[in-house]
Amino acid sequence: xxxxxxxxxxxxxxxxxxxxxxxxxxxxxxxxxxxxVPARRSHxxxxxxxxxxxxxxxxxxxxxxxxxxxxxxxxxxxxxADQEVVRLFVDRAPEAVREMAFWGIxxxxxxxxxxxxxxxxxxxxxxxxxxxxxxxxxxxFGGTAKWRTCYTSDGTxxxxxxxxxNKVVQLGVTVHDRVEAIALIHDGEICTGAVARCLxxxxxxxxxxxxxxxxxxxxxxxxxxxxNAVINxxxxxxxxxxxxxxxxxxxxxxxxxxxxxxxxxILVTEGCRGDGGTLLDVNEERFMHEYEPEKAELASRxxxxxxxxxxxxxxxxxxxxYGDYLWLDIRHLGEHHIKTKLREVEEICNNxxxxxxxxxxxxVRPAQHYTxxxxxxxxxxxxxxxxxxxxxxxxxxxxxxxxxxxxGNSLAETVVAGKIVGEKIVxxxxxxxxxxxxxxxxxxxxxxxxxxxxxxxxxNGDENxxxxxxxxxxxxxERVGIFRNGTDLQKAVDNLQEIYARxxxxxxxxxxxxxxxxxxxxxxxQGMVKLALCTAYGALQRTESRGCHAREDYEARNDRDWWNxxxxxxxxxxxxxxxxxxxxxxxxxLPPGERGYGVCKIITCDGEVIGEDKS
Amino acid sequence: xxxxxxxxxxxxxxxxxxxxxxxxxxxxEETESMSLFIALNQIREEQDSSLQFDFCCRAGIxxxxxxxxxxxxxxxxxxxxxxxxxxxxxxxxxxxxxIGDLSVDTGTWFRAMYEKVESWVHTDETFDPNxxxxxMDNALAEEIYELERCIECGCCVAACxxxxxxxxxxxxxxxxxxARFMMDPRDERTDxxxxxxxxTDEGIFGCMGxxxxxxxxxxHLPLQDQLGILRRKMGWSAVKQLFRxxx
Ligand SMILES: Cc1cc2nc3c(=O)[nH]c(=O)nc-3n(C[C@H](O)[C@H](O)[C@H](O)COP(=O)(O)OP(=O)(O)OC[C@H]3O[C@@H](n4cnc5c(N)ncnc54)[C@H](O)[C@@H]3O)c2cc1C
Ligand code: SF4
Ligand code: SF4
Ligand code: FES
Numbered sequence: 020x021x022x023x024x025x026x027x028x029x030x031x032x033x034x035x036x037x038x039x040x041x042x043x044x045x046x047x048x049x050x051x052x053x054x055x056v057p058a059r060r061s062h063x064x065x066x067x068x069x070x071x072x073x074x075x076x077x078x079x080x081x082x083x084x085x086x087x088x089x090x091x092x093x094x095x096x097x098x099x100a101d102q103e104v105v106r107l108f109v110d111r112a113p114e115a116v117r118e119m120a121f122w123g124i125x126x127x128x129x130x131x132x133x134x135x136x137x138x139x140x141x142x143x144x145x146x147x148x149x150x151x152x153x154x155x156x157x158x159x160f161g162g163t164a165k166w167r168t169c170y171t172s173d174g175t176x177x178x179x180x181x182x183x184x185n186k187v188v189q190l191g192v193t194v195h196d197r198v199e200a201i202a203l204i205h206d207g208e209i210c211t212g213a214v215a216r217c218l219x220x221x222x223x224x225x226x227x228x229x230x231x232x233x234x235x236x237x238x239x240x241x242x243x244x245x246x247n248a249v250i251n252x253x254x255x256x257x258x259x260x261x262x263x264x265x266x267x268x269x270x271x272x273x274x275x276x277x278x279x280x281x282x283x284x285i286l287v288t289e290g291c292r293g294d295g296g297t298l299l300d301v302n303e304e305r306f307m308h309e310y311e312p313e314k315a316e317l318a319s320r321x322x323x324x325x326x327x328x329x330x331x332x333x334x335x336x337x338x339x340x341y342g343d344y345l346w347l348d349i350r351h352l353g354e355h356h357i358k359t360k361l362r363e364v365e366e367i368c369n370n371x372x373x374x375x376x377x378x379x380x381x382x383v384r385p386a387q388h389y390t391x392x393x394x395x396x397x398x399x400x401x402x403x404x405x406x407x408x409x410x411x412x413x414x415x416x417x418x419x420x421x422x423x424x425x426x427g428n429s430l431a432e433t434v435v436a437g438k439i440v441g442e443k444i445v446x447x448x449x450x451x452x453x454x455x456x457x458x459x460x461x462x463x464x465x466x467x468x469x470x471x472x473x474x475x476x477x478x479n480g481d482e483n484x485x486x487x488x489x490x491x492x493x494x495x496x497e498r499v500g501i502f503r504n505g506t507d508l509q510k511a512v513d514n515l516q517e518i519y520a521r522x523x524x525x526x527x528x529x530x531x532x533x534x535x536x537x538x539x540x541x542x543x544x545q546g547m548v549k550l551a552l553c554t555a556y557g558a559l560q561r562t563e564s565r566g567c568h569a570r571e572d573y574e575a576r577n578d579r580d581w582w583n584x585x586x587x588x589x590x591x592x593x594x595x596x597x598x599x600x601x602x603x604x605x606x607x608x609l610p611p612g613e614r615g616y617g618v619c620k621i622i623t624c625d626g627e628v629i630g631e632d633k634s
Numbered sequence: 635x636x637x638x639x640x641x642x643x644x645x646x647x648x649x650x651x652x653x654x655x656x657x658x659x660x661x662x663e664e665t666e667s668m669s670l671f672i673a674l675n676q677i678r679e680e681q682d683s684s685l686q687f688d689f690c691c692r693a694g695i696x697x698x699x700x701x702x703x704x705x706x707x708x709x710x711x712x713x714x715x716x717x718x719x720x721x722x723x724x725x726x727x728x729x730x731x732x733i734g735d736l737s738v739d740t741g742t743w744f745r746a747m748y749e750k751v752e753s754w755v756h757t758d759e760t761f762d763p764n765x766x767x768x769x770m771d772n773a774l775a776e777e778i779y780e781l782e783r784c785i786e787c788g789c790c791v792a793a794c795x796x797x798x799x800x801x802x803x804x805x806x807x808x809x810x811x812x813a814r815f816m817m818d819p820r821d822e823r824t825d826x827x828x829x830x831x832x833x834t835d836e837g838i839f840g841c842m843g844x845x846x847x848x849x850x851x852x853x854h855l856p857l858q859d860q861l862g863i864l865r866r867k868m869g870w871s872a873v874k875q876l877f878r879x880x881x
Contacts, residue, residue: 056688057741059786060696114763121767123755123820125778128770153769171779177695178782185754188745196741197733219733220649248690282667285693340666359776362783363695370694370712371669485679529684533649534734537683 021224025051028228030200033061035412036234037183038437044190046445055250057196058184062236062248066176067288069168070430072112076154078145079166085109094614095162095319097566099421103606104398108419108435115434116169123182126155137295139315159293160426162319168427173288173363203258204463210408214467221533229453230444233410237390241551243492245387246279246286255414257546259394264404266586268395268416271557274567275324275501279386282341287364289426292316296349300335314616321423321567322617324385328501346380391420400440411440422566474541475531480524484541487522491551499555504571508559516594519548553587553596575620578611637664642723647734670710686735697785701736707789709852727792740788747808755821781814783853790847802836806847806857813860829871838868
């Protein structure tokens with residue numbers, strides 16, 4: 020068996036994984052990144068709108084500072100975030116943006132003088148200061164008090180990832196692309212690497228490392244309708260959960276983005292609304308300002324997605340064979356703006372919808388978008404449960420997003436957390452030695468070899484892996500979506516348990532030779548259903564509404580009983596996760612209060628009921 | 635009435651001793667707004683689960699899915715079947731190493747390219763976290779972004795006559811990358827240094843200027859303009875080198 024040694028093994032070569040690797044390599048350690056696809060195709064490249072950092076250069080960002088960013092982020096999280104982590108993050112985000120500029124990002128810059136912008140379909144004027152000319156500018160995003168989202172047109176993730184990977188190449192960091200980690204190597208206490216499958220040859224390979232980092236991104240593909248790439252199917256979360264000792268934080272926390280296009284769920288950026296785009300209903304009338312007089316289209320994502328769904332349920336959606344949808348209108352932003360600041364949006368509309376957004380409306384509705392859930396770590400990025408295991412980026416629950424993350428905060432998280440966790444790993448490695456236990460390695464490998472053999476021979480049964488995946492996705496979509504209730508969630512859990520039983524009986528239709536794609540999915544399917552069960556069961560237990568978790572049967576946010584974080588582990592042989600809880604935050608800089616948007620019924624820590632349900 | 639589409643797909647799994655290169659035929663009922671992403675997945679899920687192909691973002695953003703579609707390179711995810719005739723022939727991209735069926739190894743090729751053109755900002759300065767970023771004119775930032783939009787799909791390489799004849803030709807994508815850094819004031823490389831990288835037959839002087847590359851670029855990068863600019867600049871550098879002028 021091919022065995023590769025390194026100091027740091029980053030499972031994932033998106034922004035987070037590569038940023039960690041850069042930090043380690045800069046300190047003189049060996050680092051290897053694994054990726055299912057060539058590094059630059061990682062899903063970070065699909066991020067369009069931008070990354071938040073309180074630089075405060077542009078006119079509408081005047082007076083911005085990390086403190087304001089802090090408040091926005093904690094409110095956005097509906098007080099689910101760890102406030103110490105949020106503080107770390109907001110303080111270091113400006114430096115991270117500048118560092119990326121230094122490495123080559125062509126950030127859009129301040130252009131001095133008068134210009135106009137749109138808000139709620141109306142035109143306003145602003146004046147950019149001449150002394151700020153040429154500094155990094157920002158656009159407006161949902162749930163923020165200031166214009167804080169730094170961008171390169173609407174290809175921010177693309178330029179970030181290309182620049183990051185350039186740095187990786189410059190430093191000589193090795194990237195093994197088309198390699199998929201399928202199990203962690205550990206003895207229940209210490210993690211020493213991973214077993215991986217080469218997606219060029221199908222061969223298994225062992226990576227031994229002193230520090231292993233899960234930076235595998237989100238896992239939106241457990242849902243049928245998601246903006247995520249097809250490779251976002253949870254590999255990293257699965258191998259963590261499979262250890263039996265590493266918990267996932269807040270598995271119920273899944274964000275829906277308001278503007279996936281219909282029917283393909285490809286995202287058009289929040290920048291559309293940030294730049295002044297509006298949402299219209301079947302009568303081509305705006306409606307968000309009726310529900311959210313102040314923030315309107317730019318309330319946080321959870322809130323906008325809920326009102327859109329609500330509005331569709333009122334019969335005000337546009338009917339189609341793919342279900343009802345609403346319109347996104349960016350026509351008034353004008354050809355020049357769309358052709359320079361919303362280029363990907365224009366191409367997506369042209370290529371996938373055959374429409375021209377300069378003159379036509381864009382059909383949209385909410386789709387799963389972001390996994391706040393993830394491998395639970397402490398503020399240094401060290402995973403709970405195993406020494407030598409870390410996590411960063413969307414894969415992690417660090418936890419600065421709580422029950423809802425703000426647009427623009429996750430690109431920022433990948434580079435800020437990547438840097439911080441990288442620094443902490445460098446500290447961890449100083450003087451750290453580890454013994455590689457051949458027995459542990461052998462048994463980890465044998466287990467995977469056995470699984471593959473049984474899938475190919477069909478010894479476990481002949482369930483069709485695609486069928487099982489489709490059922491799982493439907494179940495989450497129908498019953499664990501934007502609005503949730505006890506009856507549906509219980510049903511989802513029951514059905515998913517049945518699906519889980521079937522997932523253990525998968526047999527391949529093909530011969531499984533080489534980089535066989537059916538085998539790739541079959542190796543993951545049980546894990547994916549486990550993730551689905553964690554999502555549904557976590558949601559069933561959380562009897563309150565917070566952030567993106569909206570219970571129709573428990574409409575209030577309940578700070579008395581639920582100001583906490585779910586921790587889900589999976590014991591071998593079980594068909595449900597074990598749930599534990601920890602306080603959402605030890606440090607309280609900003610005590611729970613109203614967000615200023617969304618439904619604001621709250622049961623306070625003292626048990627007092629405040630606010631009214633607006634619907 | 636819905637069309638019945640006929641797909642001729644190149645098949646070969648080098649890892650399977652029983653496999654040899656051949657073409658398999660599949661039939662599908664065309665559905666509304668069917669893309670090759672939808673079609674290929676349907677074939678894999680319903681007819682042959684060993685079929686290898688690559689998709690990632692399925693939104694025309696990541697560059698993973700380039701294949702030869704009726705003889706022309708293009709992104710499978712944003713190709714709609716209604717733009718194609720009833721009979722559709724799919725082949726893997728040439729030049730890149732075959733992994734299996736429609737899947738090729740672009741990762742290795744591109745990494746070699748970055749190393750060759752040293753695809754990063756070269757500077758002697760060090761980053762100071764405590765000062766404001768250096769200023770840049772927004773118009774220049776937008777110009778750089780224009781060239782940075784390349785998604786490394788490999789279409790331009792597959793369509794290039796020179797690249798198909800000589801393995802060491804860097805391709806339009808690499809020259810576009812050089813042009814991007816030449817435009818960037820943060821990169822301190824001199825024209826002479828750039829010349830050393832691409833002022834050769836593997837680089838700009840190997841290009842025949844027939845523009846197969848620009849025609850197929852799914853991001854509509856201005857490859858023609860950039861190749862022209864480079865040719866002129868590098869031509870000058872060549873003259874200067876000849877006469878040992880200082881650059
Ligand atoms: C369409 C879209 C638009 C977005 N726009 C924005 C935006 O404008 N602003 C913002 O802040 N955020 C945005 N986001 C969110 C943001 O892009 C992501 O959260 C972030 O890029 C994730 O980065 P990452 O490094 O954590 O993971 P990714 O970039 O997803 O990288 C994951 C890496 O892990 C690898 N991998 C996965 N599993 C395995 C395995 N088992 N073995 C080996 N390797 C593996 C993958 O190949 C990949 O290299 C957007 C997200 C989407 C889906
Ligand atoms: S113009 Fe040059 S790079 Fe482009 S296809 Fe022709 S030979 Fe290749
Ligand atoms: S230049 Fe165009 S065709 Fe060539 S790799 Fe880049 S995006 Fe693809
Ligand atoms: S799958 Fe990403 S470009 Fe086609």
